[in-house]
Amino acid sequence: MDGVVLAGTSSGVGKTVATLATLTALEDAGYQPQPAKAGPDFIDPSHHEALVDTPSRALDPWLAGEDGMCRTYWRGTGDICIVEGVMGLYDGTKTSTAAVAEGLDLPVVLVVDAKAGMESVAATALGFAQYADRIGADIDVAGILAQRAHGGRHADGIRDALPEDLTYFGRIPPMSDLEIPDRHLGLQMGSEAGLNRDALETAAETIDVERLVDVARAPPAVASEAAASGDGATADRRVAIAQDSAFCFTYPSVLERLRAEATVEPFSPVAGDPVPNADAIYLPGGYPELHGESLETGGTLDVIADRAADGVPIYGECGGLMALSESLTTTDGDTYEMAGVLPADIEMQDRYQALDHVELAARSDSVVAGTGAHRRGHEFHYSAATLDSDASFAFDMVRGDGIDGEHDGLTEYNTVGTYCHCHGESGAFDRLLAVPSRDI
Known part of the structure; x- marks a missing residue:
């Protein structure tokens, strides 16, 4: 092409x-x-x-x-x-x-x-x-x-x-x-x-x-990766993905990567959809701050919290991090309860808090990376996190601001929430797909 x-x-x-x-x-x-x-x-x-x-x-x-x-x-x-x-x-x-x-x-x-x-x-x-x-x-x-x-x-x-x-x-x-x-x-x-x-x-x-x-002219061709061109329609593994106006920042390559080895099941937290029974849950970025009341009252985040406590692997990026936190406060001063999985309170700011390409180094094994592995992505957000004293992180920042200037990837149970958005070719979703299939 x-x-x-x-x-x-x-x-x-x-x-x-x-x-x-x-x-x-x-x-x-x-x-x-x-x-x-x-x-x-x-x-x-x-x-x-x-x-x-x-x-x-x-x-x-x-x-x-x-x-x-x-x-x-x-x-x-x-x-x-x-x-x-x-x-x-x-x-x-x-x-x-x-x-x-x-x-x-x-x-x-x-x-x-x-x-x-x-x-x-x-x-x-x-x-x-x-x-x-x-x-x-x-x-x-x-x-x-x-x-x-x-x-x-x-x-x-x-x-x-x-x-x-x-x-x-x-x-x-x-x-x-x-x-x-x-x-x-x-x-x-x-x-x-x-x-x-x-x-x-x-x-x-x-x-x-x-x-x-x-x-116009065509770029040079490169060898395709077998996993990227697979068809997960018959795979045993299932991944639930939030997809609505609050969680709308998903690269096509991410969906392609997940579909290569799993059945992808979308759901809408804004609409209060049931969370599909799945081996892993992915909450992409978006605008949860515009839908605080629906997220608080819809019941979907409560189910996600229960799944997190049960050890289901959950990965949240930016808006997903916000939804997994204790609370979310808008610039109008309205505060809404979120899933309460990650020990942080999120507050929207009047100007952006971070904007850049980032690189993360894994401090420990998680659903996103193995110990010592690096992940590249980008961050762009208007929110800031106030952390509980017992907050722990999955990543050190090699480049970028992350959550507190030095770390990213708040983690609890088998859940990780980052300000970093990852591309489908980054390797982050390989780890999510590698979790053992659950008996569901």
């Missing part, structure tokens, strides 16, 4: 809107697009999936390793993959859009804000293309997509100013309908605030789809 990276000159330049318009243009031209996102993100990919009804691939060499990133790419389907970048093209301490493009050998189309520029848009693009040589990176900047550009003289001026080796792939017109509401952690999820399809189709008309398809 050929692909192209849509990279920004900076954060906030409109990469998500440009990506959605490009996906729309491809669909309207009869292609089946496969969306993807560079770096750690759950929110932008939710908009991709809501638009084209295809899970968006998470491409990050820190989270998955170089080969794991390639395997993740090749598990996608479709005619052409559109990879939305993260921040500006060259920005990022551990993973940049440039690193993803170089690792996959994909051409870059630069999204440039043209609202107040014309010849300067071309100068900006030329600078980004030449900067790769300065840092010794093999980055192929193929051309630009002009964000917030008018037609007529404005578009012609941008196109004419570009050097011959930079292609003009079209523009995204300035439209009030092309704005996505945001909140803490970023944009609202695609299921909540998807862009108007008519507006996207209007924007798609100004994108040169055929030029985009012509410049």
Whole structure:
């Protein structure tokens, strides 16, 4: 599958809107697009999936390793993959859009804000293309997509100013309908605030789809892992996964990894669903702070607490950690009882408390890692934990903040709750799948 990276000159330049318009243009031209996102993100990919009804691939060499990133790419389907970048093209301490493009050998189309520029848009693009040589990176900047550009003289001026080796792939017109509401952690999820399809189709008309398809190329193939391509439909092992508006941050590769060796059974704590009888339980991140009352009164967390006391392996990431704690207090001052498995009280803050790629070193055996093993992931949260005096941790922080600046992975019984989100290629879920099947 050929692909192209849509990279920004900076954060906030409109990469998500440009990506959605490009996906729309491809669909309207009869292609089946496969969306993807560079770096750690759950929110932008939710908009991709809501638009084209295809899970968006998470491409990050820190989270998955170089080969794991390639395997993740090749598990996608479709005619052409559109990879939305993260921040500006060259920005990022551990993973940049440039690193993803170089690792996959994909051409870059630069999204440039043209609202107040014309010849300067071309100068900006030329600078980004030449900067790769300065840092010794093999980055192929193929051309630009002009964000917030008018037609007529404005578009012609941008196109004419570009050097011959930079292609003009079209523009995204300035439209009030092309704005996505945001909140803490970023944009609202695609299921909540998807862009108007008519507006996207209007924007798609100004994108040169055929030029985009012509410049796309395929990354090198890598050997697939047998476990990642297996079918767990007949496996004895079962894993229950929370999936609803409070627990909505799950990478497709995680589901694929679990389905390879287990039957995956989703349930909704917000709806008060019964917890499936399973060998292990996974609580991904999301927005439990928006659903405190439902989680407190629904009864599902009480059942999870009972399962934890019975020794069922449970892994909670960020929002899952919050739900497994004693209590959760919102920024409005409302406090809700949570599962009470982990000895911490969680309180939401007005600004983010951590944002970075992380690396953890296991202090002891747990459902996530064996003693001494390392796990890589990322953290991004607005909450802080007040710990009981008897709190114990599964991990030391090699990189990142974790729960208390030095540790992550609160643990009790056979339960671990972290602020770290792990990718399906990280190895964390191999350990969860390795637990013996229970007689259920």
